[in-house]
Amino acid sequence: MSPRIEPDLLTFNGIDATTGAYLQRPLTVAEASLLARGEAVGGDHLDELKARKERETEVDYGVVEGVDPKDLAQTGWGVIFPANHDPAIREALAPLLDLRRGQAAARKEQYYKEYIGVDAYRPNESKTSFLRRHGAGPGVADPEKAPYYMLLVGDPEAIPYRFQYQLDVQYAVGRIAFDTPEEYAQYAHSVVEAETGGLALGRRAAFFATANPGDGPTALSSSALVAPLAQFVAGDQPNWKVDTIAPEQATKARLGSLLGGAETPALLFTASHGMGFPKDDAMQFAAQGGLLCQDWPGPAWQQAIPPSFYFGGDDVSSGARMLGLIAMHFACYGAGTPQFDDYAPMGNATRAAIAPKGFLARLPQRLLAHPKGGALAVIGHVERAWGYSFQWTGAGRQIQTFQSTLKRLLEGHPVGSALEYFNSRYAELSSDLASDLEEIKYGKVANDYEIAGMWTANNDARSYAIIGDPAVRLNLAAEGAAESRPIMNEAIQVSPSPPAAPTRPAPSPAAHDAATPYGLLDPFRDAQSKLVSTLQGVVQQVGESLLRAVENLTATEVRTYVSDNLQNVKYDNGAFTNARLCAVTRLNFGGDTMNCVPTASDGKIDDALWKVHCDSVDKAIANRTEAIKLVTSAAASLLGVLKIT
Amino acid sequence: MTPAEARLQTALAHIQAIADAPLYTAGAVSYSGWPGDLAASWAGAVSRLRESLARCIGAIAETRPVEDANAISVSSRLGDLETVWAGAPRVDEQRAHFAAVEARLRERARMVAIVLAAVRAAATLASLAASPMLAPAALSSLLNLVAELQKI
Numbered sequence: 001m002s003p004r005i006e007p008d009l010l011t012f013n014g015i016d017a018t019t020g021a022y023l024q025r026p027l028t029v030a031e032a033s034l035l036a037r038g039e040a041v042g043g044d045h046l047d048e049l050k051a052r053k054e055r056e057t058e059v060d061y062g063v064v065e066g067v068d069p070k071d072l073a074q075t076g077w078g079v080i081f082p083a084n085h086d087p088a089i090r091e092a093l094a095p096l097l098d099l100r101r102g103q104a105a106a107r108k109e110q111y112y113k114e115y116i117g118v119d120a121y122r123p124n125e126s127k128t129s130f131l132r133r134h135g136a137g138p139g140v141a142d143p144e145k146a147p148y149y150m151l152l153v154g155d156p157e158a159i160p161y162r163f164q165y166q167l168d169v170q171y172a173v174g175r176i177a178f179d180t181p182e183e184y185a186q187y188a189h190s191v192v193e194a195e196t197g198g199l200a201l202g203r204r205a206a207f208f209a210t211a212n213p214g215d216g217p218t219a220l221s222s223s224a225l226v227a228p229l230a231q232f233v234a235g236d237q238p239n240w241k242v243d244t245i246a247p248e249q250a251t252k253a254r255l256g257s258l259l260g261g262a263e264t265p266a267l268l269f270t271a272s273h274g275m276g277f278p279k280d281d282a283m284q285f286a287a288q289g290g291l292l293c294q295d296w297p298g299p300a301w302q303q304a305i306p307p308s309f310y311f312g313g314d315d316v317s318s319g320a321r322m323l324g325l326i327a328m329h330f331a332c333y334g335a336g337t338p339q340f341d342d343y344a345p346m347g348n349a350t351r352a353a354i355a356p357k358g359f360l361a362r363l364p365q366r367l368l369a370h371p372k373g374g375a376l377a378v379i380g381h382v383e384r385a386w387g388y389s390f391q392w393t394g395a396g397r398q399i400q401t402f403q404s405t406l407k408r409l410l411e412g413h414p415v416g417s418a419l420e421y422f423n424s425r426y427a428e429l430s431s432d433l434a435s436d437l438e439e440i441k442y443g444k445v446a447n448d449y450e451i452a453g454m455w456t457a458n459n460d461a462r463s464y465a466i467i468g469d470p471a472v473r474l475n476l477a478a479e480g481a482a483e484s485r486p487i488m489n490e491a492i493q494v495s496p497s498p499p500a501a502p503t504r505p506a507p508s509p510a511a512h513d514a515a516t517p518y519g520l521l522d523p524f525r526d527a528q529s530k531l532v533s534t535l536q537g538v539v540q541q542v543g544e545s546l547l548r549a550v551e552n553l554t555a556t557e558v559r560t561y562v563s564d565n566l567q568n569v570k571y572d573n574g575a576f577t578n579a580r581l582c583a584v585t586r587l588n589f590g591g592d593t594m595n596c597v598p599t600a601s602d603g604k605i606d607d608a609l610w611k612v613h614c615d616s617v618d619k620a621i622a623n624r625t626e627a628i629k630l631v632t633s634a635a636a637s638l639l640g641v642l643k644i645t
Numbered sequence: 646m647t648p649a650e651a652r653l654q655t656a657l658a659h660i661q662a663i664a665d666a667p668l669y670t671a672g673a674v675s676y677s678g679w680p681g682d683l684a685a686s687w688a689g690a691v692s693r694l695r696e697s698l699a700r701c702i703g704a705i706a707e708t709r710p711v712e713d714a715n716a717i718s719v720s721s722r723l724g725d726l727e728t729v730w731a732g733a734p735r736v737d738e739q740r741a742h743f744a745a746v747e748a749r750l751r752e753r754a755r756m757v758a759i760v761l762a763a764v765r766a767a768a769t770l771a772s773l774a775a776s777p778m779l780a781p782a783a784l785s786s787l788l789n790l791v792a793e794l795q796k797i
Contacts, residue, residue: 102692
């Protein structure tokens with residue numbers, strides 16, 4: 001029997017791992033309304049939210065009109081480091097930064113920006129101050145002033161979540177934070193491999209939702225969020241295979257199969273409780289935000305939650321194969337945890353600390369930095385998620401927000417662009433909520449249902465965050481083509497941090513030559529050495545492509561068709577449609593030839609058509625001969641070049 | 646020669662010139678905030694070179710039917726040939742159509758030649774870049790090479 005959901009109770013997502021109880025008792029509508037009325041959003045940020053709401057009829061919400069959010073050369077891309085960052089992290093990310101520089105600066109050099117050193121994020125800086133310092137103001141993102149896609153590098157202690165929320169209203173923002181430079185390098189390597197190394201994922205989306213016995217929040221999320229979303233995607237994207245995992249099958253083992261196992265899709269959506277731990281608990285950093293699976297028997301289990309019930313970062317298999325995955329988790333703390341409780345009324349001066357410091361959840365960190373090739377991005381919740389927001393009667397658009405986000409993801413938008421709908425929703429709800437609260441302050445009678453619903457929906461929309469580069473997207477195989485998901489086996493090693501670059505004038509060219517010992521110039525020589533090897537890597541890649549082409553020269557086919565109306569003929573997926581196939585010749589590399597000969601209506605060979613086909617065969621043979629000559633000479637030439645260098 | 650072939654021929658000549666005389670000293674970049682800036686410029690140029698080559702290779706591999714009033718043909722990069730005829734063509738119609746197919750194949754061959762010339766140039770520049778003294782000029786040449794590729 002499904003649990004009864006009390007209409008007057010607002011439920012939080014999240015289970016306390018140490019007690020098995022809900023992290024937060026359900027609030028009555030009146031209590032939530034009181035909390036909302038104690039919250040004060042004001043100043044520049046509210047103005048920005050209002051301005052964004054007024055612009056929401058625009059097609060592309062975040063970036064100036066006329067810019068294609070799929071094209072980094074039009075949107076720009078930037079990376080923000082905190083002040084006093086570890087130089088080894090910049091070094092570890094170099095392959096990703098090189099890739100993005102090439103894409104974003106293809107037309108204008110200033111569309112690629114690294115906010116580092118004197119330009120880095122400074123402690124306690126607001127979004128407005130940061131942008132003003134870099135010549136950009138509030139309002140729609142203008143890549144001439146600041147790139148639309150912004151990657152924050154560092155944990156929430158170095159760059160606070162609040163800055164991320166604020167910047168995210170106008171820009172497409174993601175964040176990465178790992179424990180070691182090697183993990184940064186691993187993530188960078190995965191993104192580069194996914195975008196340049198032949199990753200081609202099948203069009204498969206999986207929806208995983210728990211509905212634990214007797215548990216209201218998961219009953220709600222599985223039936224009112226995940227089921228309609230899966231149904232929407234199946235209807236809206238007929239070329240996608242949609243796997244919906246029934247709640248009774250939504251176990252930890254099954255989730256392991258979806259996160260790096262045999263069932264790993266291109267896109268994974270999960271809805272479940274997230275795990276929470278008390279501040280200072282030894283397990284908090286390692287396991288908070290883990291996904292509580294169907295193995296949990298529900299609220300009747302009134303004791304500590306064993307790790308066998310939830311899937312956390314330590315459960316990601318060392319052999320997991322998930323390069324290119326994008327995952328979205330509706331779960332409490334699924335993306336991370338702030339240091340202070342976001343749901344204490346801001347009028348209250350003492351916001352309780354819920355963790356010793358803000359941090360990212362371990363699960364997305366492990367997924368992104370997996371040594372065999374990681375996920376590209378995880379969209380998750382910072383803080384507790386509300387199991388009520390999408391059920392609120394005024395929140396019909398909240399489901400639409402999820403739908404629109406998934407639609408954009410599946411249609412190839414970068415994840416930051418796809419999430420714009422949540423930013424827009426946040427701006428709309430915040431602006432409306434602030435207006436209503438202002439009116440209540442001056443005498444309007446509060447409608448608790450409306451205020452509470454708006455407040456919870458607003459908090460949910462605000463708190464979705466991208467863990468990963470906001471410019472990553474699903475890398476899909478052509479329709480009908482086979483899936484290719486490479487495994488990366490190359491061990492990533494990061495050299496110790498180089499000394500800071502000296503500030504000095506350009507050296508005199510006459511003073512050095514290639515054989516000179518460099519001494520202080522060693523960092524420069526190292527950089528040069530890496531560049532040379534990168535350039536040679538380009539040559540190597542082209543050479544390998546040519547060699548593969550030679551290997552594929554096994555047979556040539558000639559097909560001749562006839563059609564009464566050429567205008568109706570189309571060439572799709574390697575074959576003509578609306579045309580009658582009359583003759584086929586297959587010439588094997590070893591010299592074997594196979595013919596299918598055309599016949600007329602009387603059953604005799606159609607001589608005229610056969611002659612036309614034979615002429616085509618002659619042309620094809622000549623063409624193939626030229627192709628073989630060209631490719632073999634190309635391969636030989638390239639080998640010669642590589643030998644020289 | 647078709648207009649497309651002529652355009653590619655010109656591009657090939659420019660790229661070949663860069664490949665044959667790699668040091669493009671005019672307007673060579675300075676060391677600027679050496680060494681970070683030069684390294685970053687190099688990395689950006691290499692990344693753009695990679696993209697440009699990928700685009701050229703994609704153009705070689707792409708499927709573009711040759712169409713006229715009598716027939717539609719598609720030739721794969723490995724030599725497969727598929728043709729739809731509007732009934733049995735006359736000899737002159739057949740000849741005209743095959744001439745169009747051959748022009749497309751020549752265009753493709755020129756694209757391959759461009760890729761090869763660019764790769765040869767890049768490899769040569771890589772060896773020059775190993776010398777700090779020559780690196781700025783090599784970078785300048787590489788940028789010039791990328792600019793030529795981006796025009797195609």
